[in-house]
Amino acid sequence: MTSVEFLLLVRGPLFAIATLVMIFGLTLRLFEIFMLGRKANLAATRAGGTGPGFRTMFRRFAPVDKATFSQSVLLTIAGYIFHIGLFITVFLYAAHVEIIGSVLGFRWPALPSPLVDFAAVLTMAALLALLWRRLTHPVVKYLTKADDLLVWALTFAPVLTGYLTYHHLVFSYSWLLAVHILSVELLMVAFPFTKLTHAITLFFSRWYTGAIAGEKGVQL
Amino acid sequence: MKTDLRLGDMLQARGVSRRAFLKYSSYLASLLALPPSAAPVMAAALANAKRQSVIWLSFQECTGCTESLTRSHSPNLEDLIFDFISLDYHHTLQAAAGDAAEHAREAAMAANKGKYIVVVDGSVPVKDGGIYSAIAGISNLDMLQETVKDAMAVVAVGTCAAYGGLPGANPNPTGAVAISTLVTDKPVINIPGCPPIPEAMAATLAHVITFGKLPELDNLGRPKAFFGVSIHDRCYRRPFYDKGEFAESFDDEGAKQGWCLYKLGCKGPVTNNACATLKWNSGTSFPIQSGHPCLGCSEPKFWDMGGFYKALSEPMVDIPKMVGAAALAGGVAGVATGLLNRSKKAKAVKSHQKVTVDDLTKGDAS
Numbered sequence: 001m002t003s004v005e006f007l008l009l010v011r012g013p014l015f016a017i018a019t020l021v022m023i024f025g026l027t028l029r030l031f032e033i034f035m036l037g038r039k040a041n042l043a044a045t046r047a048g049g050t051g052p053g054f055r056t057m058f059r060r061f062a063p064v065d066k067a068t069f070s071q072s073v074l075l076t077i078a079g080y081i082f083h084i085g086l087f088i089t090v091f092l093y094a095a096h097v098e099i100i101g102s103v104l105g106f107r108w109p110a111l112p113s114p115l116v117d118f119a120a121v122l123t124m125a126a127l128l129a130l131l132w133r134r135l136t137h138p139v140v141k142y143l144t145k146a147d148d149l150l151v152w153a154l155t156f157a158p159v160l161t162g163y164l165t166y167h168h169l170v171f172s173y174s175w176l177l178a179v180h181i182l183s184v185e186l187l188m189v190a191f192p193f194t195k196l197t198h199a200i201t202l203f204f205s206r207w208y209t210g211a212i213a214g215e216k217g218v219q220l
Numbered sequence: 221m222k223t224d225l226r227l228g229d230m231l232q233a234r235g236v237s238r239r240a241f242l243k244y245s246s247y248l249a250s251l252l253a254l255p256p257s258a259a260p261v262m263a264a265a266l267a268n269a270k271r272q273s274v275i276w277l278s279f280q281e282c283t284g285c286t287e288s289l290t291r292s293h294s295p296n297l298e299d300l301i302f303d304f305i306s307l308d309y310h311h312t313l314q315a316a317a318g319d320a321a322e323h324a325r326e327a328a329m330a331a332n333k334g335k336y337i338v339v340v341d342g343s344v345p346v347k348d349g350g351i352y353s354a355i356a357g358i359s360n361l362d363m364l365q366e367t368v369k370d371a372m373a374v375v376a377v378g379t380c381a382a383y384g385g386l387p388g389a390n391p392n393p394t395g396a397v398a399i400s401t402l403v404t405d406k407p408v409i410n411i412p413g414c415p416p417i418p419e420a421m422a423a424t425l426a427h428v429i430t431f432g433k434l435p436e437l438d439n440l441g442r443p444k445a446f447f448g449v450s451i452h453d454r455c456y457r458r459p460f461y462d463k464g465e466f467a468e469s470f471d472d473e474g475a476k477q478g479w480c481l482y483k484l485g486c487k488g489p490v491t492n493n494a495c496a497t498l499k500w501n502s503g504t505s506f507p508i509q510s511g512h513p514c515l516g517c518s519e520p521k522f523w524d525m526g527g528f529y530k531a532l533s534e535p536m537v538d539i540p541k542m543v544g545a546a547a548l549a550g551g552v553a554g555v556a557t558g559l560l561n562r563s564k565k566a567k568a569v570k571s572h573q574k575v576t577v578d579d580l581t582k583g584d585a586s
């Protein structure tokens with residue numbers, strides 16, 4: 001197979017399969033989760049839960065309290081850098097905006113490429129730091145299962161291959177671009193069926209937590 | 221023209237000075253990325269070379285390749301090199317017609333057995349026994365096989381001959397294939413492009429004539445000297461690509477500023493060719509310089525790369541149409557899983573047995 005044929009394959013049928021599997025999987029998981037329902041609240045509700053629910057959804061983006069922070073400095077810092085960096089590289093890089101726009105039909109302004117490039121480097125550094133922590137910290141190491149490493153690799157691969165593609169490093173651009181797109185497709189397929197789903201479900205669970213607390217009278 | 225004439229004599233007869241010829245040889249050597257020391261060697265070998273018999277076969281093609289190769293604007297040494305080649309058979313350029321033309325081909329083959337070069341432009345249809353294209357009642361497939369049998373080397377000129385090109389594009393109704401698919405026991409050089417750059421053609425032929433062997437080729441059978449780097453790597457708009465400054469349409473501010481054409485569908489990043497350096501029309505310009513994205517014409521399957529004006533990274537399938545179906549299927553499967561979970565839970569609740577204090581203290585009495 002030539003690089004161009006490979007590129008055609010990943011931009012065509014494989015991309016379609018990955019998107020469809022992701023959408024199928026996500027709706028499946030969401031329906032499944034919603035059908036679990038909530039336990040009836042037997043206590044008298046003291047206040048509304050909706051407001052605290054939504055506030056909790058966003059409040060928790062803010063850094064954790066000092067005590068927790070001092071206990072896990074690396075996790076907090078690298079965690080923030082990696083998540084923000086990943087968001088920037090995925091959603092604010094011109095070529096990516098173009099792709100998402102071509103599927104969704106609307107576009108938003110992108111950041112200058114060198115800035116995104118810098119974010120990608122930080123993201124990779126943070127991801128490597130987190131992997132190092134996972135493999136050396138005795139407790140985290142004990143808790144680590146194969147799927148944690150898989151999810152790490154699935155997240156790291158698109159950033160690395162994207163970086164190589166942007167800088168035309170090591171291999172020819174066509175191979176790199178094709179491998180990069182393939183790595184994203186693997187991520188898309190795995191997304192609904194692994195811990196990666198938290199990127200979406202976090203909003204529901206935060207809302208739920210906030211709403212329960214609100215009904216009990218804790219106006220978060 | 222006498223066949224025992226040497227190129228040196230012929231150039232002399234035409235009033236080309238030795239100095240001019242040496243200069244041209246260094247130009248050829250530099251085109252071929254050979255060391256400067258190769259230039260005099262090349263000049264000597266070329267001057268001494270005999271007329272090379274070339275049989276040019278045109279199959280499923282548009283004659284654009286021939287047009288390109290014969291359109292050097294000012295008469296220059298390249299033309300002379302082409303004059304020097306004994307083009308023993310070429311539909312478009314030869315004077316003979318009908319039977320006489322076919323006889324010329326047969327005669328050249330017999331006279332230069334094992335020494336002639338076959339140049340092919342156009343792809344060969346192989347579907348249904350190759351009936352879709354024939355010359356003088358001979359199918360392209362048969363003519364190719366018959367002609368290359370005693371050839372020294374085969375040069376596939378243009379993307380159709382090199383990779384199937386337009387005739388081979390989806391859905392490929394005639395079963396068109398590349399020359400290299402059919403010729404496997406002879407060296408095949410691909411000089412793709414729609415059309416290819418004339419200099420690439422001239423220099424490659426000069427290489428074969430002077431050194432009697434093929435130039436260094438890449439994995440797609442192309443001379444590395446011309447196809448070694450991508451358009452993108454030599455594109456003067458590259459700084460805009462690196463900065464992320466893209467023209468969004470053909471007449472916006474970005475287009476006027478000469479920004480990168482990636483978003484308008486430029487295939488420069490995946491296209492290896494020399495357009496950005498050698499340029500066209502005697503070095504005047506090339507597509508990107510005139511404001512149009514590169515179509516990727518020297519790459520296999522360039523007609524099927526999802527549209528000339530679609531950015532390289534964009535998906536080539538219409539996703540939105542299928543999204544609804546996938547979501548619906550996911551919803552149905554989700555509800556089914558949810559119901560299954562519920563029934564499991566209900567069953568678990570039903571089969572739940574309460575433990576009494578008696579049960580727990582049963583053994584204590586004994």
Ligand code: SF4
Pocket residue numbers: 451452453455456457458459461479480481482486487488489508513514
């Ligand atoms: S115009 Fe095309 S070849 Fe030039 S830098 Fe942009 S993408 Fe690359």
